[in-house]
Amino acid sequence: MLRGLRARSAVSAGIALGLLLGAAQAQTVQAQRVPRLTLTLVGGSVEVLGRIWQQARQAQPVTGALRTGTGRAVVGGLSSGKAGQGSLGRGSLGRGSLEQGSLGRGSLGRGSLEQGSLMLGSSSVMRVYNDQPDVQSGRFYVSGQTQFYAFGRHLATQGQVRVDASGASQRVAVIAGTLRLSPSGRAFTLNAGQQYSFQTGKVTAFRETDPWYLSRFIGEGDAVLQASRGSVLTGTDPAHFRSAEIGQVFGSGVRLKTGANAWAEVGFSGGGYLRLQADSQLKVLGVEKTDRGREVLLQLESGSAWNVVQKGAGGYQLSTPTVTTAVRGTVFRVDANGLVKVFDGAVSLPSQGDAVVAQGGQRETAGNLGDLRTDALDTFNIALDAERARKTVLEVPPLTQVQGLRLAVTSNPGTRLSVQIGGHDYAVSGQDGAFAFQETLPEGRYDLVVRAERPEKTVTLDQTLIIDRTPPSLSVTAVTVNGATFTVTGTVSDTFTAWPLLSAELGGQTYTLHACGPFAWTLPLGPPPADLKTLKISAADDAGNRVYAPLP
Incomplete structure (x- = not known):
């Protein structure tokens, strides 16, 4: 009996020891699963994926995925261990499945980048794989001694690199330090001033011309419909488009579509505008306000766009399915098929190793560079630009005391004319700069305001009006x-x-x-x-x- 008791005690002790070891192992596994990636700064529209997409907050762990609308986020806690090699499958969190969100505003300073951090620009998506960032789409800035994934490949850097993964751009460029990568199982090192194209597999020289990551994010900027002609529709889902209205503000993810013989002009915070041509579709990825101006990110999904970017206003990037353009002040045209024409300044092509199209040149649809050749669409837009640059004219006949209100007003073609009487707005008929207005009002004294609105050139005339139909x-x-x-x-x-x-x-x-x-x-x-x-x-x-x- 004593022997049996000792045996049972030994078994119990073994079970207890096993339970303790199991608990210790469970605690070890749990400790290993504690997320290392953490949001160190959040500015603008940023969402983090847990079970569902939720508004991101500073110091929040990132375990699933992260996305920005118009905004920026900095992720800290990146691994600085020895780089591995091999490839990575995209899985269920591929580019097509991660859409953009829109949440609260914030602020972000350039001095916040610590060792082992990754910054997401506007309209960017990353997921977490093996406790390391896997950039999916958008643009990124990586700083410090750290590791990450891009386009299914593992990369390790000691310095600063940028990754462009929007539109036709699929590249990584070394700004300072070195970058180790191993495409096709062959490892090699990039030094500062070099870049690698994931599309062509070529290493070329790199010179930074668009340092968006150095500017301090202040808040969301505006993209506003300033003028239009013909059928212009807007919305986030093409299946539920509605008519666009002058003065409408387009947020991140909003699309703009023009019909036949139509066009739409979108102006941006800080100046400059894009004129979407007929039978075209544009998506606004983001417009940032920064301490260096504004950063505009657009995607031309079909058709053609005419661009006038003011010098000194900030960055401007327009991507198409075949080419990406980056400029800081110029006049150029981009077609979705890859045609780029430059009429003033110069356009950089990140999707082509930062090849530059200078004034008087163009990029053909096949990718080669040549001399500028204008066509009827170019002539049309040059004429519209000239009309847009004209001084606003507003001619209203002198009115002081009348029996009834009848106005024949002259202004510029394309002007949006409005009449306000006694604080109430009235519709005005007319086009091509000739307007007529007639209204029967009770006798009395009124404040009359006539406003001619054109993009960035509005003129207002105020006067007192007396309606009097009774003789002395x-x-x-x-x-x-x-x-x-x-x-x-x-x-x-x-x-x-x-x-x-x-x-x-x-x-x-x-x-x-x-x-x-x-x-x-x-x-x-x-x-x-x-x-x-x-x-x-x-x-x-x-x-x-x-x-x-x-x-x-």
Whole structure:
């Protein structure tokens, strides 16, 4: 019996020891699964994926995926261990499955990048794989001694690199330090001033011309519909597009679509505009406000876009299915098939190793560079730019006191004219700069505001308007003859005209006098056959209302 008891005690002790070891192992596994990646800074629209997409917050762990709308995020805690080799499958969190979100605003400073960190620009997506970032789409800046994945490959850096993964751009470039990567199982090192194309597999020289990551993110900028012609639709889902309205602000992820013989002009915070051509579709990826201007990110999904980017206003990137352009001040045209024409300044092509298309040049659809050749679409847009640059003209006939309001207004073609009377807005008809307005208003005094609105060139005219349809009050009490003269005595007054105009008609002659209240008006009889029986006395106000007084 004692032997059995000892055996049972040994078994119990073994079970207890096993439970303790199992608990310790479980704690070790749990400790190993503690996420290392953490959001160190959040600015603008940033969402993190747990079970569902949720608004991101600073110091929050990143275990699933991260995405930005118009905003930036910095992820810290990146691994600095020895780089591995091999490839990585995209899995269920591929590019097509990660859409953009829109959440609260914030601020982000350039001085916040610590060792082992990754910054996501606007409209960017990354997932977490093996506790390391796997960049999916957008643009990224990696700093420090760290590891990450890009386009299914493992990379390790000691320095600063940028990754472009939007539109036709699929590259990694070394800004400082080194980068170790191993495409196709062959490992090699890139040094500062070099870049690698994941599309062509080529290493080329790199010179930074678009350091978006050095600017401090301040907040979301605006993309506003400033002018349009014809059918223009907008929305996030093409299946539920609706008509776009002048002044409408387009947020991250919004699309703009034009019909046949239509165009739409979108202006951006800080200046500059894009004119979407007929039968085209554009997606706004983001417009950032930064301490260096604004950063505009656009995607031309089909058709053609004419771009006027002000120098010194900040960065501007337009991607198509075949080419990506990056500029900081120029006039150029981009077609979705890859055609790029430069009319002023220069355009860099990150998707082609930062090849530069200078003024007077163009990139053909096949990718080669050549001399600029203009066509009818170019001529059309040059003419629209010239008209847009003209001074705004607003000609309104002088109005002070009238019986009814009728306006014939002249302004520039394409002007959006508005009339406000007494704080109320009224519709105006017309086009091509010729407008007409007519409204029946009660008698009274009004503030009239006529506004001619054009992109960045609005002119406003303000004046006081009196609507008056009632003639003055006039009475004649006596007409007295004194030799060769006669005197008319009476009273006159008017609600809106301080000094009505008296008129006396006699013998083919007309005499006038401004008067208010009681008056005694002496007039010549004139030569025969002047006859007081034909005398007419009247009064008129400034609106043209006239009344005749019966004579005693």
